[in-house]
Amino acid sequence: MAVVLEALASNLSNVLAKMARKEVGMLLGISDKIDSLRVRLDGLKEFLADAERRRITDLHVQGWVKELKDAMYDATDILELCQLKAMDQDSRRSNNPSLLSLRNPLNAHHIGSRIMALNQRLDGIKQRAEQFSFIKLDRYGDCSRTAQGHGLRRTTPELDRSGVVGNKIEQDTRRLVELLTREEEEASAASISSNVRVVAIVGVGGIGKTTLAQNIFNHQDIKEKFDKIIWLSINQEFSDPELVRTAITGAGGEHSGHQQLSLLQPILREAISGKKIFLVMDDMWSVHAWNNSLRIPLVNSAAQGSWVLITTRDERVAREMKAIQPYHRVDILSWQDAWLLLKKQVVSTLKDEYAIEKLKSTGFRILERCGGLPIAMKAIAGLLSHKEINEIEWGKVLRSPSWSVDGMPEEINHAIYLSYDDLAPHLKQCLLYCSLIPSYHKLKSHLIVEIWISEGFVNGKSNELEELGKEYFNELIIRNLIHEMPYSEFGMHDVVRSFCQHLAKDEALSSHMGQLRVSDLDSKRYRWLCIENELDWSALQEQNSVRTLFLYGRTEIKFKANDLCSKFSNLRVLSILYAQHGSFDSLCQLKNLRHLYFFRTDIRSLPDGIDKMKFLEFIGITRCEKIQQLPGSIIKLERLRCLNLMSSNIRSIPRGFGRLTSLRTLYSFPAQMGSSSSKDEWCSLEELGPLSQLRDLHIKGLENVSASSSAAKAMLGAKKHLAIWWLECTDRQRDDGFLKEEGIISIDEQRRIKEVFDELCPSYCLEQLYIRGYFGWQLPKWMTSKASVRLDRLTSLKLDGLPCCTKLPDGLCQLSCLKLLQVRRAPAIERIGHEFLQIQQHNGDCHPSRAAVAFPILETLEFTVVLELEEWVWEEHIQAMPLLHELTLDRCKLRQLPLGLASHARALKVLKLFMVHNLKSLQNLPSVVELHLYENPDMESIRGVPKLQVLSINYCPKLKLLEGIPALQKLYLLDFSMKTLPGYLQDVKPKSLVLDCSLPLLGNISMGASCSDWDKISHIQQISGYAGEMRIRRRWCVFYTREPFKLDTNIVCSSISRDKTTLPPTDLAGLRRLLATASLW
Template sequence: MAVVLDAFASYVQRMVAEMAREEMCMLLGVSGEINRLGVTLGDLKKFLADADRRNISDRSVQGWVRELKDAMYDAVDILDICHLRLRAMAMDLAACSCNPLLFCLRDPLFAHHIGRRIRAINRRLDDIKTRSAHFSFVNLASYSTKLRPAPNRETTGEPVRSGVVVGEKIKEDTRELVEMLTDKSSSSSSSRSSITVVVAIVGVGGIGKTTLAREVYNHDTIRDKFDKRIWLSVNQDWDKLELLRNAITLAGGDHRGEKSMAVLCPILTAALAGRRLLLVMDDVWSHKAWEDVLETPLSNAAAPGGGGGSRVIVTTRDERVARAMKALQPYHHVDKLGPQDAWTLLKKQVVSNEMDEANIDMLQDVGMEIIEKCDGLPLAIKVMGGLLCQKERSRTDWEEVLNDSARSIVGMPEELNYAVYLSYEDLSPCLKQCFLHYSLLPKNIVFGYDIIVGMWISEGFVHGSSSDELEESGRQYYKELIARNLIEPEKEYIDQYHCNMHDVVRSFAQCVLGDEALAAHAGEIGKIGQLSSEKFRRLCIESRGSESSGELQWSMLQEQRSLRTLIAIGQFKVNPGDSFSPFSSLRILHIQSANVAALVDTLYQLKHLRYLSIRYSDICGLPENIGKMRFLQLISLRGCENVKELPDSIVKLGQLRYLSLTGTSVDEGIPRGFCGLSNLRKLYGFPAHMRGDWCSLEELGPLSQLRDLAIKGLENVSSASFATMARLGSKKHLTYLTLGCSSRLDDDGLVTEKRRASEEEQTRIEVVFDELCPPSCVEILDIGGYLGHRLPRWMMSSTAAVALKFLRFLTMDDLAMCAQLPDGLCQLPCLQLLQVDSAPAIKRVGHDFLRPDRHRHPAAAAFPRLQRLELIGMVEWEEWQWEERADVHAMPVLELLLLSRCKLRLLPPGLAFHARALKKLHVYEVQHLISLESLPSVVELDAFHNPSLERITDLPRLQKLTIVKCPKLRVLHGVPAIQRVGLEDYRMETLPDYVENVSPRHLLLDCSLALLAAIAMGDSGLEFGKLRHIQHVNAHARDGHNPRKWYVLYTRQPSSFDTNIVDGSSIPAGN
């Protein structure tokens, strides 16, 4: 059930209503039949909500529903054809200025043909409507009119509940597993002869196996004990080659695109040689993933005597997998949450503030009954919490959820029938369709929300009062799925750009989809066999090109002639005669990492296509007749390096809303008339280029609907007047903007004399950028490769506060000639992230960076919302002026500061005085920095490759300190809260004296083999006494490419000392 009947019927009705209003439709003589179609659908719609519910489990209903959907799909295709013909007739009519009736009489065969097809559809619907009486459907209230209060919490950022861990039990389990993985005796207690020890986490789906494994994986002790950590999501549809390639990449190796196991296994062995590895194999359904793929290369890579060797954590639902992998017994079974922990987890989903928490506590009795139905499963509780977020904080609403009549549905995943089904039923019809469609997307491929929303719009799932609102409506749908815990954001992406769907939720959705959709990869023989025997409307297929499955034949896909969505990823075997033409009903075509150049010329036959994404392919361009595909709304050619120009006919695609040329070679291939694409909302990789007295920037002027815009090649613009024609400042919907020039920097971050911009070039680019002032609504701005001596005037103090008042993220990289940072950024009220990367001409950051207008706004804080400041690659930067002044308030909420590759001599005193929220400080390759002192709020400090650093003092809250190659550091004191210290310098011959003056709980030391040997002597040597007061010490030395072959492991209480250096005899000569 990829479409929900109620929503689908509403979509068709809207098409019918729109068509009925067309005067030309009446002239075709089919208006009566079209009106009749709308009436019949209106009658059916009264009980479609009940039919939707019963369709999930009642086989007798499923056949009737299938017939109804087939009829509606056919109706939509016919209405599309009518729409295309009417549009063409209207254009021709305008051109010839003749009588409309006479014009229509020129093509009576078309009118007859369409009328006959619509009458046939009406007869089918009449029959379906008559037979509906046999099922006694109930006239439920239409979901489309169902209103609910908006969610109480803001969902624009990462949800506070995301990835939440509650309860003492998971902390105890984490400690227990960490001890098991780091206990050397586990090797000898294992029945295995291999050095690699397997630990199994077993439990039903949704119980928290992955959460527990992630807690262990990220534990500080695990980070210290293992040279390398790798996380592999194996899943039910794993593939040998893909699994091995992923392991190689994560191990730091290069698989070079090899497709032979015999070649890849030694590559993995070499990448891991001698390293102590922790491998997590998450969601394993078959022991073959270990036995046939990973076990041998890992065992071959193990370091002899390497402190207990490598470890593997396997999470699985099936104890037989753990047994076959010879995991240590007893296996770790994840228990269900107890009542109190379950209640705490539920509260974290719905509580937004302290006052809210008090109100929720009043509902604890109802909440505990709801929890009881979740059977202690964390995922079920989170999903139920997402449902409660959509309700009022009232006893009535919570009891309504508790007393809902929904119960287990035949064929659903047993452990989550109640919670997921109840949450699903609470979705609006449109959101149900979006949720189900999301479950088809491959788990290991990144799909950004803009692409996902584009798919939903193309399928007709997103409705708005006008076409202007479609993207925003789709974005709100996406946010609501996050708020309901049906999808979960990946933390490494800002603004919830990419999400994942839990396997249990995905299984539920695909069960609801039934036989209307198929998601499979080439190795799933049973599923692939269905391509020749069943009819699908939506298909997601991965051809991974492995030894076991080989490449899929494109001809197999061509048998699916009713498809509306086709997502094809990986290589397919394309033979002469293959084409896109069999997919005549297609709305969505997404092809990625597949060589389909031979098929491109047949694209124009996909008359209904709305979404066209061909990514990382060998295609050389779009066909010239692309202009015939009048319904196209989205085109993405990302990563298609062979594409050099756009066809002239693309300007006829009046419905186009999204175009991405990122990663293509379209540098001069924008056709004149591009400005006619007035519906464009998102445009990426747009090249600025000149052609005589014409500039491509002119074409941007009329595009007033743009939300996202990325321009490259601005160094080609010959005059500021052309930049003015882009009219960026008038684009009142623009929120994302990239302005780019080609880089002039070399690998060292410096400008070579040969590539240095002339004064004329600098002046020209300055005035061009001055005219590219963005509108005040921009929230994300990226400036790259800028060649000017000064940054644009609209970033200066006199105008920035107005011009960029809603800016949240600003990145500037490759500022080859820029001599100073703009003085207006400090006034930006919403700026959260500022990153400057590679600005070799900046030598000084002065007072103006923080207070350019101190006389006009003496009390205003500089950078009032800045949370993250990254200053990278300012290789000549020597001075930062920022004093301790009570009348200058700056960066009050700054949490992270990164300084990298500069010549700064000291941190400004104003940093410690004003940035009281600073928690993380990263200092990398700051050549002349002598001291880090008096930073009262810093909790985590990284000091890497700072050759002049001598002192770290007076950091009272510092808990975690990592020092890498700071050879002059002699003083470390005033760090009473220190918990962990990491020291790395393989040339270190003696322990620095400051080790005796600090008392961390953990010390991780990577040093020379000579120093390690001295430590290994224990009390009989001179070095061990410096660290014997520390509770845990992990010390290592390298041997060739193995950074941690030699080791000393020491625990003070209970006393433990272990090393693989014996009396110095193990030390090779010369060390």
């Protein structure tokens, strides 16, 4: 990592300030020497910004900067050694007060000598700085301020619409979708030699290839015409097994964690066998991934008409994969579209819209320097969004000298450098660090924030470091330098990554998939290393300055105590993922370690001497199945801020766990019986009582708590910082809501768990609550209207697995900030009554006042697997849910939707009804835009949905009437048991109909005007009809366009003749005549 000088200096200042507050120098008898070090560092600070800039182009300055950085690192190491010695000395004094006046003269002499030598080095460095004539650039101030100011990525199919502008991308999307859908039909009918064809999108990095591919992948026609659509992010450092595992998952298969390609490829063949596949391979640098991993399974098993879409910078890749020509080349953005993109990123108010139009000339000149690359334009937009919208500020950006900085690779756009240069030093440092993480390994955003803290990049008050780190993270997102991904992960565009890795090349090495050479480790003194799948231990030991070490891959890792103690004493961050046969007993020798993380590693225990790691702040042991308990000495880690045991088998915690009062995050705390005398079974909730700094808490196994008094001792109500809370009992239900095993949950069990949960009352500051596996007959009393604590900050409530709960509490409607409410697997709830919506008044009156609105900002409501729910009471005079956007009812017996829904949920846009038995009609839904029906066996009519645009109907055999839906655009109809088309099709006028039905019915439709059902659908502008055969869901198809008239099909007479249930002879004869003249693909 090319550590930013200003950020490193700020970190040093922070360490010195902490030492001063704790009187460390005085305790060791070296305070005068530490003071002299502080003075010298302050004298160098004013030159750092200029030196950091000039080092990029001036080799002499680069050498001076490296020398200064080495000195600063050594200063950090010495100061932290001082802290360790002081902590040891303070500990001895606490244990034996008679030693109060004694110091260790050897320690003082040794450390003092090192500081004196360092001071002499700094004097020489400052003297040599005079030859460079550095100027003072004091732009940012202290890095402890908040972040707010005025190719090797892993892509996903999720499309960020904020980066899509203009007509060109939509035109390109339509053209390629037409090719992929129409041409695949031609391929099916013409029986071409290969069942899989390839289309290529070619262009330089950052031009928008991935955005175009995402737009195609998410197009409705693609989803309709392929059985499986799969997205693979390739890049230069992919793993063959991981790639195939991802493909298996995308195809709906199960890879069972296999690592060998020879075992995975047959699983993939089985998953895609007979299916029409659309596969996107994004960011391909060679044909290796296709030839070695995917070609044979797809060619041998995928159905006729399957397609592979690739994106690549190298035309040779497209040629070697035999992509159809001409390849699609992505052009640079037109100036009009570039301007739209800039405005979309910068403008936030109508006032901004007016002001920015006056700057169009300057804006065009700035965009011209971006070379037409969308990624560069988004980075510049991120910069401009932090500037005032006026000619002066935009002119400064236009005339910035950063546009003309030399010495960087040609492929690195100067717009990226300009955006980087505008960052505060601490943000620069955090951004550079992100480029170290392999793009294809999933890393949560909270983990990267923890690592920033561990490396000293986040400077501020100790009690707010995580919040400050999140601000840094969000700032980088706002500036378009990193982007959010699903599941709280983050990504970085390959152009930005290349830029960051160029700046970091002398101090960071990220080597993967067998690319590491011994010479790489011999040639430079790295501070940050990321290595995968191979480990030359002898070469690695030479890297004695390393501060971050990421070890990825399924390889054997053994640490020897002497090696770690002597060679890696400066290590701050150690992350080990997927390691097998690891030996970690000597980890406690890493006394400077702050962050220790294991993921899917076969670690069996942490070392007993872990308390020697006094600086340790973050421990993660996730998905490590062989570890079952923590060492007793862990309770001495006074600085520990996070303990993550998620998906591990740890069943107990040591007595005295409550001494870890610095904990902010605790995941998967295993609740046990507080009265147990067994050392191995201790896990009392009482240990949570003293942990007053908790922000995020997950407790599992709450069914093991024997008494409510034990739960009360957790003192959760006193935790004023607790914002995210998971309460979990071991799940006793299947996905369908029924109990996993025969038998019942006793009344005593239900009573006891309710008493326990009653005592787990949170404080008012709670923001997110997730309860899973709760088997009480009633939800906790603190969720009722009579609760002593009002959860006025709660935004998200998820209740999953309530096998015995018979009704929802009456306090939910009073949650004034609630935006999301999910109730899943609650089979005992038969009725949602008045209490769900009626706000209790202070006098106990349940009649709502006119001003009271239940669920005032609720946006998403979901009832799933509430099997016995028959009635939902919501009377028209009760005001509720004015901002409700999406409602889902899944697997219940509801007879009708509540009357108040139509009257008051005026923002409702999406309604999903899945297997709602007994529901016969829908009517008067004035705001609904999307309606999805699936297996509603009693549904008969739909009336009065004037804004409905998208309607999907799957297996609703009794539906006869569609009335009052004039805005309908798309209708999806799926039912393989239909003998004829439903009559209601004559009553609606959608622009398009997508039909999945039986082959006999589809064959009838393919006859056009000769079909007995033709009058029901001939008025629809566009129809796509499909039928399956064996395991190929959409083997046969019919496509109809009303104006200009076109009727096409790939149904052949033999397929109809083979099925005796298809058509009567007269119809079959008509079909033969039709097929003789119809155009076949």
